[in-house]
Amino acid sequence: MKKLEVRKNTYYDSVTLMIISKEVKTVDGVNEALVGMGTDLNQELVKALHLATPGFEEVTANDFFVAADCDSDEAFAAAVAKVDELLSKKASKGKSDYFPPTLEGALKVNPDLNMAIISVPGRHAAGVAQNCLDHNINVMLFSDNVTIEEEKELKENAAAKELLMMGPDCGTAIINHVPLAFANVVKSGDIGMVCASGTGAQEVSCIIDQLGGGISQLLGTGGRDLRKEIGGTMMKLCLDALINDPKTKVIAMVSKPPAPEIAAQILDQAAAGGKPVVVCFIGGDPTEIEKRGLVAACSLEDCAHKAVALSKGETPETFDTFSMGVQQAEQMAAAEVAKMAPTQKYIRGLYTGGTLCDEAMKLLIGELGHIQSNIPLNPEDNLENARTAASVRHTFLDFGDDAFTVGRPHPMIDPSLRAERVVQEASDPEAAVVLVDCVIGYGSHEDPAADLADAIRAAKAEASKNGRHLAVVASVCGTEGDPQSRSATQMKLADAGAIVLPTNAQATRFAQLILRRL
Amino acid sequence: MSKVNELFEQKLNVVNFGIESFYQDLVKQDKPAVHVDWKPIAGGDKKIAGYLRKLKQPELYEKIQAANQEALSRILSAQPVLVGMSTAGEAIPGMTPTTILHAGPPVTWENMCGPVRGAVMGGLIYEGLAKDLKEAEELAASGKITFSPCHHHNAVGPMAGIVTYSMPVWHVVNKTFGIDAYCTMNEGLGKVLRFGACDQEVFDRLHRMREVYYPVLKEALELHGEIDLKVMIAQALQMGDEGHNRNKAGTSLLLREIAQDIYNTHFPKEQQAAAFKFLNDNDHVFLNLTMPACKSTMDAIFDIPYSTVVATMCRNGTEFGIRIAGLGKDQWFTAPSEFIRGLYFPGFTEKDANRDVGDSCITETTGIGGFCMAASPAIVQFVGGQVQDAINYSSQMYEITVGEGNAYKIPVLDFRGSATGIDIMKVIETGIRPIINTGIAHKDYGVGQIGAGLVNPPEGCFTKAIASCAEAWG
Numbered sequence: 001m002k003k004l005e006v007r008k009n010t011y012y013d014s015v016t017l018m019i020i021s022k023e024v025k026t027v028d029g030v031n032e033a034l035v036g037m038g039t040d041l042n043q044e045l046v047k048a049l050h051l052a053t054p055g056f057e058e059v060t061a062n063d064f065f066v067a068a069d070c071d072s073d074e075a076f077a078a079a080v081a082k083v084d085e086l087l088s089k090k091a092s093k094g095k096s097d098y099f100p101p102t103l104e105g106a107l108k109v110n111p112d113l114n115m116a117i118i119s120v121p122g123r124h125a126a127g128v129a130q131n132c133l134d135h136n137i138n139v140m141l142f143s144d145n146v147t148i149e150e151e152k153e154l155k156e157n158a159a160a161k162e163l164l165m166m167g168p169d170c171g172t173a174i175i176n177h178v179p180l181a182f183a184n185v186v187k188s189g190d191i192g193m194v195c196a197s198g199t200g201a202q203e204v205s206c207i208i209d210q211l212g213g214g215i216s217q218l219l220g221t222g223g224r225d226l227r228k229e230i231g232g233t234m235m236k237l238c239l240d241a242l243i244n245d246p247k248t249k250v251i252a253m254v255s256k257p258p259a260p261e262i263a264a265q266i267l268d269q270a271a272a273g274g275k276p277v278v279v280c281f282i283g284g285d286p287t288e289i290e291k292r293g294l295v296a297a298c299s300l301e302d303c304a305h306k307a308v309a310l311s312k313g314e315t316p317e318t319f320d321t322f323s324m325g326v327q328q329a330e331q332m333a334a335a336e337v338a339k340m341a342p343t344q345k346y347i348r349g350l351y352t353g354g355t356l357c358d359e360a361m362k363l364l365i366g367e368l369g370h371i372q373s374n375i376p377l378n379p380e381d382n383l384e385n386a387r388t389a390a391s392v393r394h395t396f397l398d399f400g401d402d403a404f405t406v407g408r409p410h411p412m413i414d415p416s417l418r419a420e421r422v423v424q425e426a427s428d429p430e431a432a433v434v435l436v437d438c439v440i441g442y443g444s445h446e447d448p449a450a451d452l453a454d455a456i457r458a459a460k461a462e463a464s465k466n467g468r469h470l471a472v473v474a475s476v477c478g479t480e481g482d483p484q485s486r487s488a489t490q491m492k493l494a495d496a497g498a499i500v501l502p503t504n505a506q507a508t509r510f511a512q513l514i515l516r517r518l
Numbered sequence: 519m520s521k522v523n524e525l526f527e528q529k530l531n532v533v534n535f536g537i538e539s540f541y542q543d544l545v546k547q548d549k550p551a552v553h554v555d556w557k558p559i560a561g562g563d564k565k566i567a568g569y570l571r572k573l574k575q576p577e578l579y580e581k582i583q584a585a586n587q588e589a590l591s592r593i594l595s596a597q598p599v600l601v602g603m604s605t606a607g608e609a610i611p612g613m614t615p616t617t618i619l620h621a622g623p624p625v626t627w628e629n630m631c632g633p634v635r636g637a638v639m640g641g642l643i644y645e646g647l648a649k650d651l652k653e654a655e656e657l658a659a660s661g662k663i664t665f666s667p668c669h670h671h672n673a674v675g676p677m678a679g680i681v682t683y684s685m686p687v688w689h690v691v692n693k694t695f696g697i698d699a700y701c702t703m704n705e706g707l708g709k710v711l712r713f714g715a716c717d718q719e720v721f722d723r724l725h726r727m728r729e730v731y732y733p734v735l736k737e738a739l740e741l742h743g744e745i746d747l748k749v750m751i752a753q754a755l756q757m758g759d760e761g762h763n764r765n766k767a768g769t770s771l772l773l774r775e776i777a778q779d780i781y782n783t784h785f786p787k788e789q790q791a792a793a794f795k796f797l798n799d800n801d802h803v804f805l806n807l808t809m810p811a812c813k814s815t816m817d818a819i820f821d822i823p824y825s826t827v828v829a830t831m832c833r834n835g836t837e838f839g840i841r842i843a844g845l846g847k848d849q850w851f852t853a854p855s856e857f858i859r860g861l862y863f864p865g866f867t868e869k870d871a872n873r874d875v876g877d878s879c880i881t882e883t884t885g886i887g888g889f890c891m892a893a894s895p896a897i898v899q900f901v902g903g904q905v906q907d908a909i910n911y912s913s914q915m916y917e918i919t920v921g922e923g924n925a926y927k928i929p930v931l932d933f934r935g936s937a938t939g940i941d942i943m944k945v946i947e948t949g950i951r952p953i954i955n956t957g958i959a960h961k962d963y964g965v966g967q968i969g970a971g972l973v974n975p976p977e978g979c980f981t982k983a984i985a986s987c988a989e990a991w992g
Contacts (some may be wrong), residue, residue, distance in 0.1 A: 012937065018861050019899060025864075034864050042708055045599035049865055097545075098913050101948040103533065105917045106552040112531040119536030121762050124558050138525060142540075162521035178530045178549050181540050217526060241522035384680065413539070442543040483546075 003068050004053045005078040009038065010064040012087065020086045024068070027082050029075025031456075033068040033081055036060055037129065044204065086256030091096040103131055111480065113137055117181055118167075119290050126150035133158050133165065139169030140180055145511070148229050151200040151222070163283040165234055170220035171198035171410075171443070174205065182412060182443035185481030189214015191307045192248030196221045196255035199439060200282065200300055202477050203504055204254055206441075207304035207488075209479045210502070213311050216248040226258030232266050239266065243273035251277040252307040254300065256358065257284035267292050276310040278303050282355065283362035283377075299505040300359055322509065323502050327508075332499065333513035339469035344432035345518050346509055348425045349396035350418050353450075353477065353504075356437045357398040360508040374403045387417075391425060396435075412444045414468075419455035426459035426470050432518055433471045434459065435511045439506060440489050441477035449489040453496035460497050471514055474498040476509035526777045554675045557949045569988035573826070578991055582844075582943070583833055585825035589843050590921045590939045592818045593884065597693040598811035600745040603736040605728075607683040610671050610700050614683070617664045621679025621877040621966060622834025623850045624667055627658050631835035633714025633872050636963020638665075638677035640716030644724050645682045651716065669830055669841075670751050673700040674813045674877040676805060677712035677959055677967075678835065683722075686732035688807055690747060692814035698815070699810035703727055703735075706800040707967060712876075714963035720821050727796070734762045734793035738779035745775060747811040751886065754804065755936075760894035761808050761926075762878055762887030763955040763970055768804030773797050809877065812884035819843040826987055827920060828940040831883045831952065835875035835959070842942060853978030860971015861899070872961040874973045880953045885923050885938035888953035888972065889915045893928045893936075895957050901987070905930075911953050911972075912937065918944040918952065942987070945980045 025032040032049055035288055036042040038059035046052050051067040060343050066083050070076045096353045100106045107113060114131040118125055122145025124298065129139045130153075141159065146168035149214075158165030171196070172183040179185060186200055186209040193215060195201035205215050220239070221234040235255075243249045251270065258266065258281065270277040271292040278295045280303035285295030295316050297303035306316035322329040347364070351357035354375065361371050372395040374386035383389055388402045399411035399418045411418050418436070425431045438448055445451075456472050463470035474493045478486040490500045501507035532551040534541040541553035560566035573582060601881040606613050613619075618641055620634055630638065639654035642663070648654035657663060668675045675681055687700040705723055739745075750771050757767035764782040773794075780790050797803050816829050823841035832839055838855035843845060862868070881887035890896055892912035893904040912928060915937035922935035940952055951974035958969040 016899060018863070021864050022861070029991075034866070044708070045864060097553070098910055099553045101555050101557065101914075101917050101950055103535075103554065106554050108916070109552050110550060111531045112529070112550070114525060114528055115530050115532045117532060117534045117536070117540050119534075119540065120556055121558075124562075128556070138522075143536070162882055164522055164525070176528070176530045178532070178544070178547070180532070181537075218600075228832070237520070237522065241520055241526070244520070244523050245526055247526070248796060307824045409537075413537070442547075443540060 001070060002051060002053045002071075003070060004056060005066045005080055006059050007064040009062050011062070012064055014089050016087075020083055023086055023380070024066075024079050024082050027075065027079045029071040029080050031069045031071070033066070033079060036064075038063045038284075040067055078091070078138060085203040103135060107135065112365055115175060115180070115219075116140065117142065118484070119143055122146050122168070126154060129154050129165070130157065135162065136161065136163065138164040139166065140170055140173050141165070141179055141222070142169070142171050143167070144169045148224060151224060152230055155225075155230060159233050159237055162237070164218040164219065164237070164445045167222040168471055169224075170222045172201040172217055172218065173220045174218035176217070179442045182439070182441065183218070184441035184479045186479055187214035188216070189311065190247060190249035191247060191252055191311050192216045192242035192250070193218040193252045193254065194221065194235060194242060195219070195253070196223055196225050196235065197282075197355040198357035199437075199477065200280075200359070200442065202353070202439060203300040204252060204280070204357060206299055206303045206479050207475055207503055208308055211304060211308040213308035216245060221258070226255055226262045226266065228259045228262060232258065232262045235266055239269055239273070243275060249275065250307050250310045251275055252280070252303055253277060254280045254282070254303060257281045261495045263288060267294060270294055278306045278310065278316070282359050299363065300355075301503040301505040322506055328512060329510055333510060333517060336469070336471040336499070336514055337517040340432055340471070340518070341429070341468040343429040344468055346394050347428050347433045347435060347515055348391050348431050349435040350399070350421050350425070351397065351437050351441050352399050352415055352418055353437050354398045354400045356477065356504045357396055359504055360435060361396050363505060363508045364512060368515070370394065371396050374398055374401050391428065391431070393430075397421065412448070413438050415445055415448045415451055419451040422452070422455040423458045423462065423473075426462040429466070429468065431470060433473060433511045433514050435507060436472065436474045436498075438474060438476045438489060438493060440476065440486065441482045444484070447484055449484070449492035456493065456496040456498050472498040473501065473511045474505050475501050475504045477504065522987055542831045549962045553694055558839045560981070561949060565982075566946060566984065569984045569992070570943060571992035572988045573943055573984070574662050578824075581824040581856060582826055585822050585844060586827050586920045586939065586941055587808065587828040588820040588822050589744050589825045592695070592822075593815055593939055594924045595694050596748070596815035596818060597816045598690050598699075599693055600688060600739065600747055600807060601691050602689050602739045603686055603732060604689055606681050606685045606687050606700065606702075607685070609687060609689055610673055610681070611796055612666070614664065616644070616662060616684065617666060618642070618679035619666055619671055619673055619675065620834060621668060621675050621677065621875060622832045623837055623839025623852050625665070625834040625836055626631070627665065631872050631875065632962045633677045633875065633959040634680075634835045634863050636714030636716045637680040639963070640711045640720055641680045641682040643716065644721055646686060653701040655939070665830075666692055667834070668877055672813070672817070674700050674809045674880050675702060675712065676704070676809065676878045677876040677957065678714055680711060686728055688810060689815050690807065690810035692818060694819040696818045697814045699814035700761070701806045701810040701813075701986050704800055704802045704806040706802070706836060713959045713966040715966050730789055731793040731796045734780060734785050734790055735776075737783040737785070738776050741782055742776050742779040745772070747807055748925050750775075751808055751811060752867050752927065755886065755926055758894055760890040760897055760955060762805070763897050763957065764894045765808070766801045768808060769797065769801055773808065801813060805878065809880055812880040812886070815884050816880060820847050822894065824991060826942045827941060828883055831879045832877040833874050833879070833905070835873055838874065838979055840975060840976050840983060841867050842983050842987065845990065849986065851983040851986070852978045853976035853982070856976055858956060858968050858969070858971040858972055858973040860958055862958070862969035863967070866960070866968035870897040870960050870968055872959045874954075874956060875959055876956065878956060881982050882952050883940065883952050885919070885936040886926050888955045890926060890928055890936045891953065891955060892930050914950055915953065917948050918925045918950050942980050946984050951977065951980070953973055
């Protein structure tokens, strides 16, 4: 049936009405509709669409009308209701910010830009970074797949201009108390950090925060800076800046063990600076460090403890135990083992943070001898095709490694692949312990514990269905101030049945207690 | 103390390339940050990026930048005025009784799209060269008719852009440079020649335009004297027009300007009234004045050696063509024109649409139209967008232009001059193509306009042009 509603002397903009006409046609029972002002053009359209009804010729250009061919009076009423709804609709979405396409455009928006975060594909990254340096903008380069030659050139150019060139593969920095990319909300204080590792920097800064210390600056260098080819260019620049920074009282340095000749240069520079320096060369030899009167740390956690002690004017002491006490840890480990089946023998470390994975392996390798991994400590323990290959004996996987990130976001942003693997390990009768990290803070997934907790529940259920008990040991890298909150994250994992330890080092040592009893 | 220590004392202002959430995190903390919508240069095409690098060699780049500044200064110093009316045959250089001008870059009868063919046939019948469509089609294909782009004859035409010998035309002059430009009178909406309609209704209107309205308007303009179009366009932009798809304000201003002169002509009252009503009933009258104003403005930048500024953008319904200031009037860079993303009149869909057609994007070339979309928020609704989208479109255009307008300004951007002088190097570098507001023609002749929306020139025009620049000057 053809229906018409006319509102005399009511004006609406024609474009608005075209949009409404389109929407009204989607109402159930409406076959064709035209909503408009009674202009000559619309009069013709009404005829062309066969919507004309007696009396339509009296509609004038000053009148608003709804003409429709519909199945019933109800359908027409619905159409009119839809028209009213759309006419009174207000824009719901907020303003979308303007994103310029180039650095030059960005500088027009904000001429004071002084720090760039770059995470474009690696083959384009050096060009983007160099352009920033050319504009005297400090760079934090998160992209990987940047060649070592490009890195060397970028860093030399930056050093000549006294600009920061953090990275490539640098995901964490806190400059002037602004967390950049993957970083946590830590208290401000007098400990300055310079790190060649992302999650290592996060772990140390978060533990410092838990211990009541605070951070002045947290600078990154990228993982290859202390290699011979680069020569520690950025580490030297950063160290120098921290030594000269009046707000920094204690310096904490975190890196994998550097090339010996570079280590010597860096340690000499640190020793000459006149400030207490804690050095954590993860898994490295403390001799060279201590020889120069610097403080060596045996784990990321230990590094934080020692830095906080120095910041408080106390004597740094090695921390390599459990916050809960050794006895209680032993009891809990024994209780876990008691529930296990005889087939269960091995640990599976499933990490989103590369340095945390590396640290755990280094803490365990002495007793385990071999750990299969996509980032193996010994080349012969390399696990090929880690993404699809099953775990063998003791296996640790770094989900942030290229093997897992090709065509995917970093696991700290999208932790789903790691969560799936947790469940997958549960079906292996030889798996005894699953060791996981959970990194929160800015940059990370808004609630990484949610997926992980579900996976832990599913894994535990799968194991117990087959008469086994899977121990899941976890630590959360983060602070109370982080958007996800450390305690809330710990609670979610504990509720799912994980044993949650305060730090990665303690979680690893706890897993070790279990393995010793198997 | 190094510069890094100075940084420790400064407020951190972050620019983010890549993962957008890093930027969002900073926004959540109220830290000053800008996110760059980064794309690899030329979409990662190494060859095209190579041309760009060649043109950016310091010595050459300096010449290019100087040339582009010269182009901008010529655009900004243009003074387009409406001086009067005449017929195409009297005024347009190279016009003959068997010449038909069309929109866009050169195109043969065989390659013309439906609406342009329709308009050509309509034009032949209107001129009395053919008595019906069949005869018109044969004549058009016979080789006896000279087809030529409006742009080769100091002219521009909206949509099909057909100009025939006896059609009345507006005559505009860029007084700064003494450049003429011509454009026919706008016929209105509905079934009209420029959308390829060619029936009796169309011919009747065209005849009324020439015999009834034109003499009145011509005399009225003689009585009035020249009209400064730059000022009028600038005012229209303050009144909600963007100068391409919305011409309500401009048309009103024009009518107010010459109303008394129409009354003062010697023609009978009925004829005056008819002419007045013709202008009053059609919101798009002013488009056909804005276009020659822009044409006369942009023709001034040809033959500035090394200028990479776009002097012409237009389409013939088959291909989109651009010309570059530094490469001269004879070199067209063409690629198939795109389909318009837009809103369709009731009863029509994307399936009915012709490719983008018409010379009207000379407005965008000059820095209005889509480039001033923020001045006309109503227009952005054609793509279902919001006012902020209009602002973003206009803001984005500053990334690909040499400078900003001094007369054409956008109120909502705090009266910022519109983005002016499209630089193909910037288009290639940013991957941002000019945004054009335009009407949608039905793909078959005889139907007319079926919607309106947004479109861009195809990328191919710019990649071909930059290759030629690199070869010519590199």
